[in-house]
Amino acid sequence: MTLFGTSGIRGPVGETVTADLALSMGRALGVDCDRVVVGRDPRASGEFLQSALVAGLRESGTDVVDVGVAATPTVARAVAWRDADAGVSITASHNPPEDNGLKLWQPSGQAFDSEGQERIEARIAEATFEPAAWDESGQLETWDARARHAEAIQAELGRESMDSHVIVDVGNGAGGVTVEVLKSLGAHVETLNAQPDGAFPGRPSEPKAENCTSLSTLVGESDADIGIAHDGDADRMRAVAGDGTYLTGDVTLALFARAAAEPGQRVAVPVDTSLAVADYLAEIDVDVEYTPVGDVYVAEAAEAPDVAFGGEPSGAWIWPAHTLCPDGPLAASTIAALDADRPLAERIADVPTYPIRRDSVEVEAKGAVMDRVREQVLADYDDVTTLDGVRVDLGDAWFLLRASGTQPLVRVTAEAREDARADEVLAEARECLAAALE
Numbered sequence: 001m002t003l004f005g006t007s008g009i010r011g012p013v014g015e016t017v018t019a020d021l022a023l024s025m026g027r028a029l030g031v032d033c034d035r036v037v038v039g040r041d042p043r044a045s046g047e048f049l050q051s052a053l054v055a056g057l058r059e060s061g062t063d064v065v066d067v068g069v070a071a072t073p074t075v076a077r078a079v080a081w082r083d084a085d086a087g088v089s090i091t092a093s094h095n096p097p098e099d100n101g102l103k104l105w106q107p108s109g110q111a112f113d114s115e116g117q118e119r120i121e122a123r124i125a126e127a128t129f130e131p132a133a134w135d136e137s138g139q140l141e142t143w144d145a146r147a148r149h150a151e152a153i154q155a156e157l158g159r160e161s162m163d164s165h166v167i168v169d170v171g172n173g174a175g176g177v178t179v180e181v182l183k184s185l186g187a188h189v190e191t192l193n194a195q196p197d198g199a200f201p202g203r204p205s206e207p208k209a210e211n212c213t214s215l216s217t218l219v220g221e222s223d224a225d226i227g228i229a230h231d232g233d234a235d236r237m238r239a240v241a242g243d244g245t246y247l248t249g250d251v252t253l254a255l256f257a258r259a260a261a262e263p264g265q266r267v268a269v270p271v272d273t274s275l276a277v278a279d280y281l282a283e284i285d286v287d288v289e290y291t292p293v294g295d296v297y298v299a300e301a302a303e304a305p306d307v308a309f310g311g312e313p314s315g316a317w318i319w320p321a322h323t324l325c326p327d328g329p330l331a332a333s334t335i336a337a338l339d340a341d342r343p344l345a346e347r348i349a350d351v352p353t354y355p356i357r358r359d360s361v362e363v364e365a366k367g368a369v370m371d372r373v374r375e376q377v378l379a380d381y382d383d384v385t386t387l388d389g390v391r392v393d394l395g396d397a398w399f400l401l402r403a404s405g406t407q408p409l410v411r412v413t414a415e416a417r418e419d420a421r422a423d424e425v426l427a428e429a430r431e432c433l434a435a436a437l438e
Contacts, residue, residue, distance in 0.1 A: 003124065004117040005405060006294030008103030010092050013045040017092075017100045019052040021124075025088070025102055026056020028123035030138070033057075033085035037105075039067040039075035039145075040090035041174050041233040043198030045100045049090050053102070058140060061132030067145040069196060071174045071234035076105040076325035077152065078145040086112075094206035094231035097199045109323035110303070111296040150180045153330050156322050157337055161186045164340045167240075168228045168332070169215045171205055172197040175234030178329040182336060192218070198232070205232040207315060209246045212238065220244020226339045228332040235295075236315035237331040241344035249313025250274035254281070254351045256317055256331070259338060260309035261286040268301035268310035268318075270294070271391045272400055275415050276352045292388035293402075299324040355419045357426040359412040361433055366403040366410055372436040373401050373410075380432075392429075397421055399429035 003009050003021075011017050029036060036057055040046035046069075054064050065082050067075060072089040079087040087105035095101070104112040104120070112120070132138070162185040168178055169192040176196075182189050192215060193202030204211045207229035219227035219240045227240030239247045247255075254277045257267040263285035269277060270293040278288045289307060291297040295316040302310035302320040310318040316326035323330075338347065363369050374390050383393040389402025389411075397416035404411055410433055414426035 003121050006296065007093065008089075008101050008111065010095060010099060010101030012098055013100045017045075017049065017102070019048055022049045022052035022090075022102065023056040024124045024127070025120070026053040027060055027129045028120045029086060029088070029104070030057045030060025030062040031123060033062050035063045035065065035082065035084040037065045037067060037075055037078045037082055037084045037087040038090070039070035039072075039078070039087075041072070041092075041198065042069055042172065042196035043092065043097060043100050043232070046090045046198065049100060049102075053088060053090065054140065058138035059131045060138065061136050062138040064138055064140050066140060066142045068142065069174055070145060071149070071177055071329060072103065073235055073323065073325045073327035073329065074145050074149045074177065076109045077149060077323055077327075078143075079105050080107045080109065081145065081148055082143070089233060091233040093233050094236060096204065105325065109325040110299045111325070113296065113300065146177050146180070149177050149329065150184065152322075153177070153181045153333050154184060156319070156330065157333055159185070159337060162337060162340050164188070164225045164336055165223060166190075166226050166228060166336055167192065167215060167219055167222070167224045168194075169203070169207070169212065169230070170194045171207060171230050171232060172200045172202050173205065173230055173232035173234055175230035175328055178228060178230065178234070178332040181329060181333045187336065190224070200232065207231055207236060207238040212240065212246055216240050216244045216246050226336055226344060228336070230328050230332070231315070234328040235326045237317060237328040237335070238315050239332075239335050239344065241348060242339070243345045245345060245348065247344065247348060248353075249315060250277055251348050251351045251353070252335070253277055253311040253313055255338065255344075255347055256311055256334065257281055257286065257309045258284060259334075260319060262308065265306050265308045266304070268298045268307050270298065270312050271385060271388050272402070272413055273313060274354060274356065275398060275417070276354050280351050290385055290387060290391070295326045354415055354417050355422040356413065356415040357422050359426065359430065360404070360409045361412065361430075362408055363410050363437065364408065366408055369410060369433075369436050370401070370403050373432060376436060377401075377432055394425065397425045399425050401429060401433055
C-alpha cells in the first residue's frame with residue numbers, strides 16, 4: 001500500500017481521502033506522539049476530516065492543539081512553537097475543491113520523510129490499535145497561531161516599514177497572514193478573493209499564470225508596485241511585477257536564491273529547474289544542488305549547513321534558517337521587500353531566460369520503460385543524474401526523462417541556451433525514449 005505521494009496524501013474526497021482514513025491516521029500518529037498540532041484549509045470536507053483525525057489522536061491518548069483554518073506553513077511552524085511532536089495539515093493545497101489531503105510535519109518544519117511516512121503507512125495497513133484508558137484520552141485545545149506566524153515573519157524580514165502598494169490575491173484560501181504582515185509594515189494593501197471558501201469561486205486554487213490574469217491586469221493598470229498570489233493553503237506564492245508581468249517560477253527562484261545566498265554557498269532546486277538559475281547564481285559563485293521533484297526533497301537538501309535557500313519553480317520557497325516548510329506568506333513578504341528596494345521589473349531583466357521544450361509520451365509499464373531508459377542513458381552519457389527520472393547534462397543544454405506520478409506518461413523536457421539547440425536536444429531525448437520503448 002502506498003498512501004503518500006510527493007506532498008503527503010492527496011486525492012478525491014470519499015475515494016482516496018475519507019473520514020476512515022483520517023481516523024486511522026490519527027490513531028497511527030498517536031502511537032508515538034504526546035501532542036499534535038492540527039489545522040486545515042477552507043475546504044468544507046476539512047471539517048469532518050479534522051473531526052475524525054482529532055478523534056483518532058485523542059482516543060490514542062494524544063493531546064491536540066487545534067489551530068483551525070490556517071495556512072499550511074502556520075501549522076508546520078506551530079509544531080515547534082507548541083512543543084509538539086508532529087503537525088497535520090488537512091489540505092489538498094492547489095488541487096481542485098473536490099480533493100483533500102493530509103500532510104504531516106516534524107518539529108523542524110520539515111514534512112515527514114520517507115521513513116516516517118512508511119512507519120505511518122505500516123500502522124494503518126496493520127489496522128491494530130489499542131486505545132488509551134477511558135480516563136487517559138487526549139485533551140483538546142484551540143489556539144490562534146496566525147498572529148504568532150505574522151510576528152515571526154516580521155522578525156525574519158529584518159525591516160520595520162515598507163512604503164509599497166501591494167495587491168494580494170488570497171485565492172479564497174488560508175493565506176490572510178500575508179495581508180496582516182504587509183499592513184503591519186505600513187504597506188497599502190488591496191485584496192482579491194480574500195473570503196475563505198473551499199469551493200474557490202474566485203479562481204482555481206493553483207496560482208499559475210492563466211489563473212492570475214485578473215491580478216496581472218489589475219496590477220499593470222493601477223499604481224500598484226507588486227501583486228501576490230497564493231494557493232488554497234498558502235504554501236505556494238507567485239508574484240506579478242508592477243508592469244503586470246507574471247514572474248515565471250524559475251525567475252522567481254533565481255531572485256530569491258541570489259538574495260539569500262553568499263558566495264561559496266549552495267541552493268537546493270529540483271531536477272527540472274531551468275539552466276538559467278544555475279547561470280545566474282554562478283555569477284556570484286553560488287552552486288545549485290539538484291533534488292527530486294517535491295518540496296519534501298528540497299527541504300531535505302536544505303538541511304545541509306551550506307544550503308542557504310531551497311525552491312521549486314511551482315511556487316514552493318524554503319529559507320532553512322527560518323523553517324524547512326515552504327512558507328508562502330514569508331515568500332510574499334520577502335519578494336515585496338525586494339521590490340521595495342528595487343522594482344521587480346528591473347530585477348527580472350537581469351535573469352537570463354532560455355528556450356525550454358516539453359513533451360509527454362503515453363506508455364504502458366512506465367516503471368519498466370524508465371528502467372531501460374536509465375540503463376541506456378548511463379551507458380551513453382557521462383554526466384547523468386538519476387535522482388528523479390533521468391537527467392542528462394550536456395554542458396550547453398540538458399534533458400530530463402521522468403515518469404508521471406499520476407498518469408501513464410513519460411514526460412520529456414529539454415532546455416538549451418539557443419532555440420535550435422533546444423530542438424536538437426528534445427529530439428535526442430525522444431530518441432532515447434523511443435529506443436527504450438522498442
